[in-house]
Amino acid sequence: MPRSLDRLPFDVLFCITSSLTFDDIVSLSLTCRQLRLLLNEGTLCWRTIETHVPHSKEAKLAQEKKITYREAVQRTYERREAFAKASPFSASIIGHGSAFLYKQGILCSISGSSIRVLDIHASSSAPRTIELSPIISSVVSTGLAEAKISLLSYCDEILALHYERKAKPVDSWLIAVSTKVGTPDAERLVAKIELESSSKLFARNTASFLYYGTHSGVGTHGHREWRIHGVSLDAEHVIPAGTPPLQLEDFVGSDMGFTVAFEIHDGYFYALSNQTSFDVEEVDWTSFYHCVRFPLERPFSNALKTNNRIYRRQHAEGPINDSWTDMSLQADESTNALIIVESRREWKNGGSQQTRTFYTQEIAFPSNSSSTPCSQTSSPAVGPSAGPALPPDDPFVALLASDNNAHWAPSQPRYEDFTHPEYGPHLNDPARAFILARTKLRAYNLSCSAFVDFVEDDKCCSNPSSPAPCLRLRIGSRRLAPAIPDDNDEQPPAGSGKGKGKGKEPLQYEVPLPPPKSALDARYRYAPITMWPPPANACPCAARLHGILNPPLPAGSAYGKTLVGVVDERSLVYMLRPARSYDDDDTGGPIVLISFDRAIGRVWTGEEGAGDGVDSVMRDGGSELQMRSRWVAGRAEACRDGTCC
Numbered sequence: 001m002p003r004s005l006d007r008l009p010f011d012v013l014f015c016i017t018s019s020l021t022f023d024d025i026v027s028l029s030l031t032c033r034q035l036r037l038l039l040n041e042g043t044l045c046w047r048t049i050e051t052h053v054p055h056s057k058e059a060k061l062a063q064e065k066k067i068t069y070r071e072a073v074q075r076t077y078e079r080r081e082a083f084a085k086a087s088p089f090s091a092s093i094i095g096h097g098s099a100f101l102y103k104q105g106i107l108c109s110i111s112g113s114s115i116r117v118l119d120i121h122a123s124s125s126a127p128r129t130i131e132l133s134p135i136i137s138s139v140v141s142t143g144l145a146e147a148k149i150s151l152l153s154y155c156d157e158i159l160a161l162h163y164e165r166k167a168k169p170v171d172s173w174l175i176a177v178s179t180k181v182g183t184p185d186a187e188r189l190v191a192k193i194e195l196e197s198s199s200k201l202f203a204r205n206t207a208s209f210l211y212y213g214t215h216s217g218v219g220t221h222g223h224r225e226w227r228i229h230g231v232s233l234d235a236e237h238v239i240p241a242g243t244p245p246l247q248l249e250d251f252v253g254s255d256m257g258f259t260v261a262f263e264i265h266d267g268y269f270y271a272l273s274n275q276t277s278f279d280v281e282e283v284d285w286t287s288f289y290h291c292v293r294f295p296l297e298r299p300f301s302n303a304l305k306t307n308n309r310i311y312r313r314q315h316a317e318g319p320i321n322d323s324w325t326d327m328s329l330q331a332d333e334s335t336n337a338l339i340i341v342e343s344r345r346e347w348k349n350g351g352s353q354q355t356r357t358f359y360t361q362e363i364a365f366p367s368n369s370s371s372t373p374c375s376q377t378s379s380p381a382v383g384p385s386a387g388p389a390l391p392p393d394d395p396f397v398a399l400l401a402s403d404n405n406a407h408w409a410p411s412q413p414r415y416e417d418f419t420h421p422e423y424g425p426h427l428n429d430p431a432r433a434f435i436l437a438r439t440k441l442r443a444y445n446l447s448c449s450a451f452v453d454f455v456e457d458d459k460c461c462s463n464p465s466s467p468a469p470c471l472r473l474r475i476g477s478r479r480l481a482p483a484i485p486d487d488n489d490e491q492p493p494a495g496s497g498k499g500k501g502k503g504k505e506p507l508q509y510e511v512p513l514p515p516p517k518s519a520l521d522a523r524y525r526y527a528p529i530t531m532w533p534p535p536a537n538a539c540p541c542a543a544r545l546h547g548i549l550n551p552p553l554p555a556g557s558a559y560g561k562t563l564v565g566v567v568d569e570r571s572l573v574y575m576l577r578p579a580r581s582y583d584d585d586d587t588g589g590p591i592v593l594i595s596f597d598r599a600i601g602r603v604w605t606g607e608e609g610a611g612d613g614v615d616s617v618m619r620d621g622g623s624e625l626q627m628r629s630r631w632v633a634g635r636a637e638a639c640r641d642g643t644c645c
């Protein structure tokens, strides 16, 4: 008797789905009505979420019973698809300010002396305003007069600010403010620290700790080094008073996001550098990342763990065009592991063509026990004690002077899992490329396996009424391909295609050495790079969208504009402001949200009922802006009917 999948007992189906990827489960449920019913069953959805994306926002909402697990699966799938396909659900102007931070779905923006806090991910909240003047006056008697405020970090309802007043001596304070709902203004100040130096000042915080760093130490070799200071914000998490700052010795680099990255994750403070020595060695083979971490409650040098042998690349892989390098630390939505994500544009193997590739690399630290369960993906030699390994049979070894500090490790295979080339296998038919000056924002999102460029396109809106270039998303993504390709799969195998699943080769599972982390060397399908929105003359909806994405700037912005933006797994938030003198604090600009999550940003933009958000935001923007401030993805025919406008 023929057996169809939908007749299988539930337990068997449960087992089958346990070994599928998230996307496959959803795809399977879309194949027929019966499977759709079965796979939408609560236990299966719970299992899908808890197995594949237990650390996502949707998982947390489902755990807190704010949405069902079914909704969580649906929402996760939709927003990842929307992101990967460059097809957002909405775009809106959500505020106005001279600077902003965006994290955990919260937008904090500053305008004059007030901070505006808006929960973008919660559809029902209205923006709140916190007045800074009384808070600052309680710290510095001169208050806000002639002072400059910058936003440093936001997390867990704590906002860290830098107050600087160019007096003699300079008044420089780090101030932490609670943004909690219902906190009386008098209790908003959580910490104040007078700063001796604000050189390259940065801050990271949690609800309990505020960490900040300055590039103000001097190492024994005379180079500047980072000094990291920790402050506890509540009584339960104490850092002993008088704890001196922790100087990160021999930790090289000072450019945030290019050569260094700092992050707090899972109770630890992490610092990452793309370099392991201050000096450039004349003879050198291998580049390693240098990563250190310490527990938040113990910022002491004896609690510091270091790994300066995390394999990065061989210099022989080719030169890098440094202008395009970005480096960040991102948490993996499924494992919660912290991952190094670096994008590099390289002349591979000394060729004449520059290609951009997004590399990911796990971080491992040597444990103090001798039986180190070393991660497959980290470098084999761990820890500084590994000694000066040198390549065998290399004529340059003989030339090394005794003071040379050459680095070498055997080449490691570049598994496709950890290597995402911008163009995938489409190198012969590449999408339009943009020069760096036109690429206003670059990001890579691990959870969507997608890169995002926010570009200024001068070919898109070339109509006489608005000759200026317009902003567009340029997104490229990839997905795991089926383990066994079907014959209709016309895409050529990407990359080297070691051993597995290549074309019509017999399926033999030779075990490669060393075995890569997941599912042998996985093969990916690369979606074509997509630009969004469509040209303004495509339809009235597109024209309206362009109006939102490229809002008019205040008069007098003849000197071009600057763009600052933040991307997370479900949205892109950016602020445009006239490129004018830095000190001119009041020249703010509009803040725009592009959302890939259907569920975010409803009420406060005035779609359902009167969000007071819109009124307060748009009051200064004028009524024309108010009417045009929001676009929601409609049905395909909406454009034809003009009903989207």
Ligand SMILES: *[C@@H]1O[C@H](CO)[C@@H](O)[C@H](O)[C@H]1NC(C)=O
Pocket: 258, 259, 274, 275, 276, 287, 322, 323, 325
């Ligand atoms: C680290 O990054 C910077 C900036 O991109 C670059 O100049 C430098 O060469 C990099 N270091 C190494 C070892 O590649």
Ligand SMILES: *[C@@H]1O[C@H](CO)[C@@H](O)[C@H](O)[C@H]1NC(C)=O
Pocket: 368, 369
């Ligand atoms: C490793 O060190 C930590 C503290 O530094 C200690 O708590 C732990 O027991 C040690 N583990 C082993 C296996 O020695």
Ligand SMILES: *[C@@H]1O[C@H](CO)[C@@H](O)[C@H](O)[C@H]1NC(C)=O
Pocket: 321, 322, 323, 324, 435, 436, 437
């Ligand atoms: C590196 O990239 C920048 C920005 O695209 C470009 O201006 C520069 O010419 C490139 N460098 C080289 C050596 O090609």
Ligand SMILES: *[C@@H]1O[C@H](CO)[C@@H](O)[C@H](O)[C@H]1NC(C)=O
Pocket: 330, 331, 332, 333, 443, 444, 445, 446, 447, 448, 567, 568, 569
């Ligand atoms: C990418 O997605 C993760 C969730 O996995 C999110 O936390 C992060 O902010 C995003 N980062 C970027 C640069 O897009």
